[in-house]
Amino acid sequence: MMCRSAREPSPTLPSGPVETLRILSPHRREVRLEYSRAFANWLRQNYRRSASVIWLDVGGTSKMLKEIESRFQANPDSAGVDLMFGGGIDPYLAAVRMNWIEPLSPLPEALADIPPQVAGSPVWDSAGHWFGVALSSFGILYNRPLLERLGLPEPREWADLARPEYRSWIGSGDPRSSGSVHMCYEIILQALGFEDGWRLISRLCANVRSFGESGGTVPREVAAGDIAAGMVIDQYGQTVIAAVGDNRLALVLPARQTVVNADPIAQLRGAPQRDLARLFIEFVLSPEGQRLLFQPAGVNGQRFTLHRMPVRPELYDEPNAPAVNPYTMPATLLYNSLKGSKRWNILNDLLGAWLLDAHAGLRRAWEAIIQRGLLPHEVSLLTDPPISEEKLLDLAEQWNNPRLRQETIARWSRDADHRYRSLLHPQPEPPRP
Amino acid sequence: MNRLRLPVQLLVLATVAYLGFFLIWPLAHVFENAFRDPRGFTPFYIVNLFRNPAVREAARNSFLLALLVTLLTTAIALPLAWLFSRHTFPGKTPLSAALLLPMILPPFVSAVGMKILFARAGAISTLLMRLGLANQPVDWFGAQPLLGIVVLESLHLFPILFLNLSAALANIDPSLEEAALNLGATPGRVFRRVTLPLAAPGLFAGMTLVFVWSFTELGTPLVFGVRRVLPVLIYDGVAEIGSNPAAYAQVVFVLLVAALGFWIGKYATNRHRQVATLGRLSVSRTEVSLSPLGSILAWLALATLLFVAVLPHLSILFLAVSRRWFLTVLPESWTLAFIRQALDSDLTRAALVNSLGLSLAATFLDAALGFSIAWICLRTRLWGRDALDALAMIPLAVPGLVVAFGYLGAFGSVFRGSLLDPRHNPYILLAAGYSIRRLPYMVRAAHAGLEQVSLTYEEAAANLGASPWRIVQRITLPLLSANLLAGAILCFAFSMLEVSDSLILAQAERFYPLTKAIYTLMDALENGVNVAAALGAWAMLLLGAALLWATALLGRRIGQMFRTG
């Protein structure tokens, strides 16, 4: 059977053969489809070349990183893929450290029009490793009629999601597979500090009904009414709001507790199609490529509205542009990408072992504590950070040792299980010093 | 058969090579990698497997799930089979055909429907609140997501057990039960002391099939968002296939459990089968005709069961034509847009074309291989033919998940960048995976057919001057065509709906088969579920028609296709 290449309209037949560009990406299908279509057109019109994009879909951001690692382990010279695209800055910093990325030199011309920073966060890497294509913010999506029916207040900040009234009405994806979910947790840790952040996250997770896999879980479940609220990346929230209606769903960005984060693209070392990869990067940074991010379906052949913020500041003046311009927002929370990237994997495993894998126990313990009247010392026992931030960053250095990693995860899981089990029964108040 | 010796030997060689390359080698690769890391051989990952509480919990959940599904399926199928094999009532024939209906959709698709129907703000919940039976939305599967999976898989799998059991019950010589009655056993005691032990082979075979199936089912837990089961853990491990042996260790464990379950079923089956073929059916069975009241009760019970079993399918149909179904009993508005969209988006059209092509390829391959193997086993005296048969039956004990994982690991590393690299192009491996998975069913279909074709027909043809090859062509194949066709239809239908191979092996959208397209669509944020449901509705239509056709060809013998022993 002959495989059919992606069906793009081909009004003018270019001279050369069809080239293929391979991109690993956690972007959702709609995003991939728009880029496939628009890039092929752009290339045909400007270079009279014909290309089709093969999107390798292995799941979320973490799975993408694992896939790259796996591919480089099989063949240290090349992953057989040209680009990685999307997933937030932190994974790209990790990829730079792992020497998976080949910096672009000279830098793409389009960077002349793009500021290197937004609201205190980097937009592109001056060494040419990665380039932000879109800007993301993170907030809380909630279902209005449902909250009304349940008699719950509308959430305004992260801490609202940790309130006991919300028990079983909160949703979350899995930070281990979804980059955007991971970012939400990392933002809370950085916005509140590690210890307070962890305490909030613990209670939030105890409120979670069940953990889905992808970043799409929360928007889908909020829209379906399975949960009342959850943390989302802005584009997912906006997409379901557009589909279901803003009388039902709303997205709030917690004031002073969220960041604007660039969503980059990078060329992988040993890319089979380096020339084409560079053209793709040029395209996504060009005004034409940038408009894909926000122009509504129906305009310029666009089929899906992507609800994303461009990195080119001048586009915010265009009629269809997003209402909020992040370049004019004050830098309230300085997000430390270096820290975030360094502990990306270990934080996933820590969250995984303590809050996700042990979720059943956590929920039961939380329920028991609520029933006993939310005694502060019991809540404190439940949410105590199992490890200090310094220790975590130290351990992160050795996290590529599979045995150490497996053994530590196993120990965490045992400890978590033990802790949540013990909290099923009343705990004595510790003597005050 | 002397003149056929060389061709037959070549055929055997090709068959063994095919099975060796696409079944044994990937399995060997899985085993090798489960016991190896950069430092060489190590039992560490197998030993460590259960030191990780997450794996422990997953294994516990998977066992529990499989056990519950097996029990529930048995609880449904046993009385049904008894009712159908010992009684007559009006409408029995159409009803027994209707009982196959739940099989026409992989449970992971119906899970979408179920999830929407039983969503917290879904139709059932809303109905209860409207009726005043609940004052808060009921979270059916949120609290007990395993329960949803158990119900759904049981509803999907009970027809298989029903078919196995019906055949087993029908094969029991009625005089064995009469003798027990005659010697003083009450009907209940007869069932316990005679009927059940004699039906045990069919029961065991069916239960094993159900157990292994539900133990390794990937799609349904994925849709229900249940991550803590082994298949999903393995699915998550796919991305780490080159760097983390833990996933290999999990695959080895799943494989061992499946093989063990299969072996237990087989052993029990054989132990009973040795003695179960004594004498001939002496008395034709007199089926008790139910009284009018009994008929009505039977009808009510069957209608309830069918309604519940078909409910997920119905909700898929609803979902496919509805817009906005939230805090209302019925959808707010109706549309045919999704049904249309399911046939003209790039993803869905490519998926249909891919699945049709791949399934056809797998079916042709299986028909050829299945007939060859059955023919070699029954019509030649070739040394080792029993081993060949056993080899062809191995896939019954090997879950699709394991095959797919093995392909990705073995072919992805050795044939990197070639047409055998699933990351590069999964077509060949998908077709091979489909065909390997369905080969036992095809062999069995051909086997059953060949056993019914009396050898004397072929001897008569030889006697009148036909060469062995001409005999196959003019006598054997035509006499077997109904069996082969029915086997092929089932093979095709189930390849179309193969879940784990498709989910794991197809990584680029243009290679997506139907099931992966449905899974992908379910993930889309805008109306993806509706389009997925619409695509599922089309698949349902296809598989329903195929099953009806196969049933028409095979009649009651359709049960033979789903037996393990």
Add this chain to the structure above:
Amino acid sequence: MTPHAISVQNLSRRFGTVVALDNVSLDIQAGELFFLLGPSGCGKTTLLRILAGLEKADSGRILFEGHDIANRPPHERGAPMVFQNYALWPHLTVAENIAFGLVERRISRSEITRRVQEALALVELKGLGDRRPGQLSGGQQQRVVLARALVLNPRIVLLDEPLSNLDAKLRHEMREEIGALHARTDITFVYVTHDQTEALSLADRMAVMSNGRILGLGTPADLYHRPPNPFCASFLGEANLFPLRFDGSLPSGPVVISTPFGSWYATAVAPLSRTALCMIRPEHLRPEEVESPPQPAGRANRLEARIVHSRMMGSLLFLQMEAAEIRLHAVVLNRPEAVRALQTGRTLPWFVSPDETILLPDHTP
């Protein structure tokens, strides 16, 4: 008067349009070895299965020792059956098969063991209790089935064509054994068969059945020598039958009647009018050249018959003859003088004694 072991009264059963039993009545004495004999489809098995409770009658009564059991379920009838195909449970050992009914009767374990051993001894299968039925020969399986029934010390045992799955030699042996077993007990046996040899050789009394009706009832000798109708005459052994017409009527008993061979002395089994069927068993036709007729010779019926065909079969000579355009069969002991005398083509004088010349109604009721 002690009640009959089994009393069947006006029993009828139809399967769709087929009448399996047509108003059948029958009494079986306690301790009798009673045979139900008839061709396949005559209703004998249906009658047996109704006795066992495995079929229901449409109408009629069944009494076991005077008690109406028509509405009792099969497991309460206490009439174990020996099935045609044995119906030995393949999942149980020989001993477990035999013990089955005892277990259902809640008998103590030790008692069961003892009685199973006894039963095994009774049928000469000692030491085979642990085998599976599949490991036994056909004859041994047959004995197990018998033991399974007899171990219950029943009042009645029902046997459904018990020997039909055995080869000729074994069948003969088992036939003798069943007879011996019956003689040793006081159990009532009801034995269904289509094989007249079995019935004639074993039965105390028998019923000959056809089309759901009983056409003959009596001892084997009675039915063989004085069959009440043409069906019994031809179904039990061989018979030469030829029609006769006469004026008026004949009483039952010795009569004189004119035949194509002259005026004959004969025995009528029933009063007859205008027509009759004359029955002569082949072995009752005797050649005068070999065997001289009894004195006084005038009492023997004589005829001249031409030998058309003769065939030697071991101890007997089978002859086909023609006399007055009537075909006759004769069976003569195979002695040299008989072979010499009975050459094909010869016409010889034959005689038959009057009480072996039987007159029957010419139709079966």
